[in-house]
Amino acid sequence: MFFIKIFHFVRGYVILSVKGNNKEEFLNELLKMDIKPRKMIFCDDSFFAELDLDDFFLLRHLPIRARIHVEERHGLAFLIERLKKRKAFLFGMLAFVLLFTVSSHFIWSVEYEGAENIDIGQLEAAAELAGLKPGVLKKNLKTPLEMKNIILNHTDGICWAWVYIRGTKAVVDIRQNIIPPEVFDPDVPCDIVAIRDGVVKRVITKRGKCLVENGETVVAGQTVVSGRYDFEEKGGYATHSKATLELHTVHVKRGTYTQNYCYKTYTGKKKSYFTLKFFKWEFPLYLKKNINSVSYDKNIKDFDAKIGRNNFIGIGLRRENYAEFQIIKEPISRETTEELAKRELEAQIAKELLPQSQKISEQLDVKEIDSETLQITLKMEFIEQAGTEREITEVTTIEPKTDRDTARD
Numbered sequence: 001m002f003f004i005k006i007f008h009f010v011r012g013y014v015i016l017s018v019k020g021n022n023k024e025e026f027l028n029e030l031l032k033m034d035i036k037p038r039k040m041i042f043c044d045d046s047f048f049a050e051l052d053l054d055d056f057f058l059l060r061h062l063p064i065r066a067r068i069h070v071e072e073r074h075g076l077a078f079l080i081e082r083l084k085k086r087k088a089f090l091f092g093m094l095a096f097v098l099l100f101t102v103s104s105h106f107i108w109s110v111e112y113e114g115a116e117n118i119d120i121g122q123l124e125a126a127a128e129l130a131g132l133k134p135g136v137l138k139k140n141l142k143t144p145l146e147m148k149n150i151i152l153n154h155t156d157g158i159c160w161a162w163v164y165i166r167g168t169k170a171v172v173d174i175r176q177n178i179i180p181p182e183v184f185d186p187d188v189p190c191d192i193v194a195i196r197d198g199v200v201k202r203v204i205t206k207r208g209k210c211l212v213e214n215g216e217t218v219v220a221g222q223t224v225v226s227g228r229y230d231f232e233e234k235g236g237y238a239t240h241s242k243a244t245l246e247l248h249t250v251h252v253k254r255g256t257y258t259q260n261y262c263y264k265t266y267t268g269k270k271k272s273y274f275t276l277k278f279f280k281w282e283f284p285l286y287l288k289k290n291i292n293s294v295s296y297d298k299n300i301k302d303f304d305a306k307i308g309r310n311n312f313i314g315i316g317l318r319r320e321n322y323a324e325f326q327i328i329k330e331p332i333s334r335e336t337t338e339e340l341a342k343r344e345l346e347a348q349i350a351k352e353l354l355p356q357s358q359k360i361s362e363q364l365d366v367k368e369i370d371s372e373t374l375q376i377t378l379k380m381e382f383i384e385q386a387g388t389e390r391e392i393t394e395v396t397t398i399e400p401k402t403d404r405d406t407a408r409d
Helices: 002-011 023-032 053-061 076-084 087-103 120-129 144-153 334-350 403-408
Strands: 013-019 038-042 046-052 067-074 109-113 158-166 169-176 190-194 198-207 223-226 242-258 260-278 281-284 296-307 311-331 358-368 373-385 387-391
Touching (some): 013 053, 334 358
Parallel strands (some): 109 169
Antiparallel strands (some): 242 373
């Protein structure tokens, strides 16, 4: 349907009205000449119809005379004719088309997806090192694979990255890792080291030489299973260690809490501020922000102009919404305060845990500071699988002794 409208617009068409007593004969003559009117509307003594511009010029050859009046004119030809009289508008349109054509060859904004817990400054520096920054020419960009490798090598805490070019916008999509092993190739020699401090519960060694015993305390980075083998009668070598390390770990979190339940209630006062984004420049559409950042919630939304779904043209509008609120305090019991504090502290500890952790015990200590304030400490003990691989870069090789060396000894 859309392409049909475009087709009629390019050809041009008119909407006309026909009056008189011979309307039926007029329509019959149109059909005889293979002229097909569209969107016909019949009234008491007239009817309206839509005709292509080429068919309209054939009406002069009709043998039937009727009172024909052109109501509206549409199409590319009529648009060009109107623009000839408005040279400033035509010049502005041509300038916009030229600006859009030139600017579409540049990257004007860079966005990051999946970077909630990543150092955004480090990520932006890595992207800039890969040549990805506002104002860079698209043809000067490295390949997505090259940019990916640079970003991965210069950003901590990510295991995958890719760069998508969407019009004038570059989107860096990343995936975070929790505790990535440093070695993936099973043929690469490596040790098994502890990820964090703890007490060894047990070590299940499949390959390598275990260096610790059950009940021994280890620190983060300490080697627990070695892949190095040195023999006096055989040459030394290294292997890819395989083992499961289970540590008894202790996590402690504390905080100060008042025996009041605080919640926000909105007053209904709202303020909005707009900023015009023009490629890599931003122009505030306000003189001054009259807000109190303490008592307002802030929400930012970008409206980027684009052609199609992902072809951004570098022009947009940013809206900052501020909603005023008040903090309401209501007194609560000591038991409720302890329960709410425990939930919060458990959530903090959960962010530190490794996958497949098993809780052994927990202990909640409460210390009263004054009549309304409590200091609450949560201690939780876990069994965690806390071993990871670390590549062996140097191997000490001891050459086997010969018979001459033995006699010399």
